[in-house]
Each structure stands twice: as C-alpha cells, then as structure tokens.
Amino acid sequence: xxxxSFFGKPFARYIANQTKKWSSDPAGSQQKVFDNxxxxxASTKFGNDHNFGQIKNYDDxxxxxxxxxxxxxxxxxxxxxAGKPDVLWPGKPIYLSKTSGTTSxxxxxxxxxxxxxxxxxxxxxxxxxYVAETGNADFLDGKLIFLSGSPELSKKNGIHxxxxxxxxxxxxxxxxxTNQMPSYETNCIDDWETKLEKIIxxxxxxxxxxxxxxxPWVQMYFDRIQARVGDKxxxxxxxxxxxFVYGGVNFEPYRAKLFDTIGKKIxxxxxxxxxxxxxAYQDSQIEPGLLILLNSGIFFxxxxxxxxxxxxxxxxxxxxxxxxxxxxLIINSNAGLWGYSIGDTVKFxxxxxxxxxxxxxxxxxxxxxxxxxxxEEVEKAMKNTCExxxxxxxxxxxxxxxxxxxxxxxxxxxxxxxATEPKDLEAFKKELNLQLQKLNTYYDDLITGNILRxxxxxxxxxNSFIDYMKSEGKLGGQNKVPRLSNDRKIAEALNSxx
Numbered sequence: 001x002x003x004x005s006f007f008g009k010p011f012a013r014y015i016a017n018q019t020k021k022w023s024s025d026p027a028g029s030q031q032k033v034f035d036n037x038x039x040x041x042a043s044t045k046f047g048n049d050h051n052f053g054q055i056k057n058y059d060d061x062x063x064x065x066x067x068x069x070x071x072x073x074x075x076x077x078x079x080x081x082a083g084k085p086d087v088l089w090p091g092k093p094i095y096l097s098k099t100s101g102t103t104s105x106x107x108x109x110x111x112x113x114x115x116x117x118x119x120x121x122x123x124x125x126x127x128x129x130y131v132a133e134t135g136n137a138d139f140l141d142g143k144l145i146f147l148s149g150s151p152e153l154s155k156k157n158g159i160h161x162x163x164x165x166x167x168x169x170x171x172x173x174x175x176x177x178t179n180q181m182p183s184y185e186t187n188c189i190d191d192w193e194t195k196l197e198k199i200i201x202x203x204x205x206x207x208x209x210x211x212x213x214x215x216p217w218v219q220m221y222f223d224r225i226q227a228r229v230g231d232k233x234x235x236x237x238x239x240x241x242x243x244f245v246y247g248g249v250n251f252e253p254y255r256a257k258l259f260d261t262i263g264k265k266i267x268x269x270x271x272x273x274x275x276x277x278x279x280a281y282q283d284s285q286i287e288p289g290l291l292i293l294l295n296s297g298i299f300f301x302x303x304x305x306x307x308x309x310x311x312x313x314x315x316x317x318x319x320x321x322x323x324x325x326x327x328x329l330i331i332n333s334n335a336g337l338w339g340y341s342i343g344d345t346v347k348f349x350x351x352x353x354x355x356x357x358x359x360x361x362x363x364x365x366x367x368x369x370x371x372x373x374x375x376e377e378v379e380k381a382m383k384n385t386c387e388x389x390x391x392x393x394x395x396x397x398x399x400x401x402x403x404x405x406x407x408x409x410x411x412x413x414x415x416x417x418x419a420t421e422p423k424d425l426e427a428f429k430k431e432l433n434l435q436l437q438k439l440n441t442y443y444d445d446l447i448t449g450n451i452l453r454x455x456x457x458x459x460x461x462x463n464s465f466i467d468y469m470k471s472e473g474k475l476g477g478q479n480k481v482p483r484l485s486n487d488r489k490i491a492e493a494l495n496s497x498x
Contacts, residue, residue, distance in 0.1 A: 008137045067303070126281035138209070142207045145182065146212045166187075209241055233264075234262040246268060279292065283355075299317075366400070382432065
C-alpha cells in the first residue's frame with residue numbers, strides 16, 4: 001500500500017460522513033445555499049436590478065428573477081467580461097470559462113473565487129466516494145491521466161480565460177501532481193491528434209491506474225495505443241489500470257467497445273461537470289443515478305420539461321420534484337448565474353438521497369411532426385436493441401429527421417458508425433424502430449398512422465465522426481457529438497464526408 005492509498009482511505013471515510021450529513025437534509029442544505037447567495041449578491045448590479053434586498057423566500061425570488069439562457073443574461077456577462085466589478089457577483093470573476101454555444105457563438109461563463117472549489121472539490125469527492133464505499137484505493141498510487149483541454153490561459157481585461165478542464169487543471173492538489181499525466185507541455189498542445197500521439201509517447205511505459213475523460217476520446221486514445229502495440233488489449237499495456245472516470249455523455253453506447261478494448265471490466269465513476277458548475281457525481285457502485293450536490297454553492301430549480309417553453313412554467317425546488325419526471329435544470333450560483341438554464345434535462349431516480357440521471361438537452365429533440373423524440377429515448381432504444389444483437393459494437397451515432405426524402409414518407413435517419421456491424425442490419429433496424437415506438441407514443445402514432453415510415457440506418461465509414469468533429473474544430477477535449485437534432489446540419493455534414 002502506497003502513501004496516497006494509505007491516507008486516502010480515512011480521508012474518504014471523512015468526506016463520506018460529511019456527504020451523508022448534508023444529503024440527508026436536502027431542503028435544509030439548499031435553504032442555506034439560497035440564503036447565502038441572495039445575501040452576498042444583494043449589492044451587485046444584478047441584485048439591485050432584481051430587488052434582492054426585499055427577497056425573503058423562494059416565492060419572492062421567483063417573482064423577481066426570471067428564467068434566462070445565456071443570450072438573455074448576456075448584457076450582464078458582457079459588462080463583467082469588460083472588467084466591471086460587482087455585476088453578477090461581488091468583485092470580478094477569477095476566470096472566464098470559454099465554451100462554444102450552439103446559438104451564441106463563444107460563451108464566457110464566470111468562475112469566481114467562491115465557485116472554483118465547486119469544480120475541483122467535487123471531482124475529488126467523486127473519487128473518494130468510490131474509495132469509501134469499496135475500500136479500493138490502490139489506483140491512487142499509480143499514474144493518473146485526465147484527457148482534457150489545454151491548461152494555457154489568456155487574459156481578457158485582467159481576467160484569465162480558458163477551457164474549463166484547463167482551468168481546473170491548475171487546481172489539481174499538489175499531492176496528485178507527481179503522478180498526474182501527461183506533462184504540462186504536452187497538455188498545452190492544441191491540435192488533438194498531435195497531442196494524443198505525445199500523450200501516448202509519455203504514458204505507454206507508465207503504470208497507468210486511473211484514466212479519465214469523455215468516452216469517445218478515451219476510446220480514441222486506446223485505439224491509437226493498440227495501433228502501436230499490435231493486438232494487445234489495454235489490460236496488457238496498463239496491467240494495473242482499474243479505474244475509469246468519465247462524464248459529458250451517456251456511457252452506454254460506448255461501454256461494450258471500451259471494455260472489449262480494455263480486455264476486462266473495470267470499475268467506473270460517472271461525473272456531471274459543466275462550465276456553469278459541477279452538478280452531480282456517482283456516489284455508489286450499487287445504487288443508480290448521480291448524487292446532486294446540494295451544498296456546493298448552487299441553488300437548483302427544476303422546470304417540468306413539457307412546460308419549459310410555456311410563458312410562465314412551473315418552477316420547483318429540490319423538495320418539490322417527483323421521481324421519473326423530466327425536468328429542465330436551472331441553476332443559481334456563487335459564480336453569478338441567476339435563473340440560468342444550462343440546457344440539460346434530468347430525471348430523479350431516488351429521493352433518499354436525491355440522485356438523478358441526465359436525460360438529454362432541452363433543445364436537442366426531433367419533433368418534425370409533433371413526435372418530440374428526446375435524447376433519453378434515442379439512447380434507450382439503441383441500448384435495448386444492442387442487447388438483442390450482443391455482438392454489435394458502436395462507435396458513435398446521431399439522429400436527424402428527413403422531412404422531404406426523394407421517395408416515400410418522411411422518416412428519421414440514424415447515422416451510425418459501427419465497430420462491429422450487426423450481421424442482419426435489416427433486423428437490427430426493425431428492432432430499433434420497434435424500441436423507439438415503445439418508448440414514444442407520439443412516434444408510434446405517426447408510424448401506425450402512416451405519417452412517418454420506419455427509420456433508416458445510414459452506415460458510416462470508419463472515423464466519420466472523428467472527421468466531422470475535426471471539420472468543426474471540436475476534436476478531443478470536452479467536445480461531444482449531439483445525439484439528435486431537429487435539423488439536418490450534422491446529417492448533411494456527415495453525408496459530405498462519405
């Protein structure tokens with residue numbers, strides 16, 4: 001047992017006990033966060049504009065603070081980016097997390113002195129929750145890799161600017177620095193493929209025990225390693241590799257191929273980080289769902305997803321949500337985000353403690369004919385179908401409507417890159433269509449009513465999605481392919497690459 005695993009176990013038990021305390025009082029934990037947020041921001045420009053001095057409870061808050069997305073909050077953010085203090089939160093942010101918005105172009109999300117611990121402490125606690133529950137800590141003694149964006153930062157009006165993963169990299173605890181991979185110089189390489197080759201150079205002969213990243217980019221890392229070492233499984237290259245930490249996408253579409261590449265099943269921990277805040281993490285290897293972080297500087301609100309586009313949607317706090325309902329996630333935080341819709345939908349699977357699943361994006365759906373197919377349904381349909389065709393392995397897929405096909409009724413087109421294609425693609429397609437009909441009654445009605453015809457699968461050549469992401473300047477890092485869209489922008493781009 002090494003020194004990190006030796007001291008890691010008692011520290012993990014301490015954190016687990018603290019977690020149990022706040023998670024067993026969800027309403028109280030959120031009330032403390034709410035009171036602190038409103039009090040501290042009362043003298044800011046936003047606080048003055050929204051009567052924070054008169055807000056006594058959640059109903060007052062709802063009456064004064066509307067729901068906004070980035071575009072609607074942008075006038076305040078622009079003042080803050082210009083270097084003005086006390087706009088959304090006291091003082092100036094210490095970082096601006098730079099992200100790519102689908103409608104807003106480049107987005108700048110503030111990270112303050114008060115909010116930065118939410119990001120790195122939550123990531124640490126996700127791993128410690130695993131150690132506390134399982135007693136397994138040996139992986140802490142080996143080499144750890146975080147496949148992330150560049151830690152290089154620029155400055156904008158005196159505020160450091162960079163990608164979230166790069167910003168958080170600056171706050172990795174010193175006791176992990178000595179076993180963190182890759183080197184700082186390699187991590188600063190912008191071009192993903194060049195960077196990946198350098199990462200392999202640095203890690204191929206190391207005792208890698210924990211690997212973290214978005215699943216498709218980790219898979220790409222493994223594929224490039226295998227290209228160098230021949231037919232070896234990753235378990236033969238990294239004999240002590242035993243922990244996979246991931247986030248950003250649903251793992252299920254990638255699980256079978258990833259574990260086949262590794263050559264064995266290993267434990268994994270799912271996280272739910274965003275530039276706007278670290279929302280939740282997997283705190284149990286036994287219970288489903290991710291523990292929502294109710295004591296970490298974020299006051300959460302939830303809007304039933306089917307009301308989101310209403311003029312006055314219902315707004316709920318944590319003790320008002322129900323199990324199994326899709327909610328749009330709204331945050332109010334010590335980063336200075338107020339009534340902020342981050343664009344995700346979630347569904348609770350437990351109230352003791354509150355655990356959730358990420359079900360999709362509120363604006364990522366297909367409803368060309370009123371079917372309103374969402375990401376959760378698409379992923380569940382694919383998962384259920386693959387279970388009936390167990391030798392099938394996926395690399396990536398996305399779905400788009402085709403409203404005006406050259407012949408026949410309109411349909412949904414599934415663009416799929418297989419690692420191992422099903423032997424009977426026609427049977428696979430029919431099963432996939434049936435699964436989606438079972439999951440979405442509106443889609444079923446349109447199929448049975450001959451408004452839509454059954455879906456089609458467009459089998460893509462190898463590396464199609466890598467080439468697509470490269471063409472968009474989004475290869476690697478924290479970027480991911482949208483699972484579905486209500487237009488054909490991605491579909492046409494993929495068609496052009498065949």
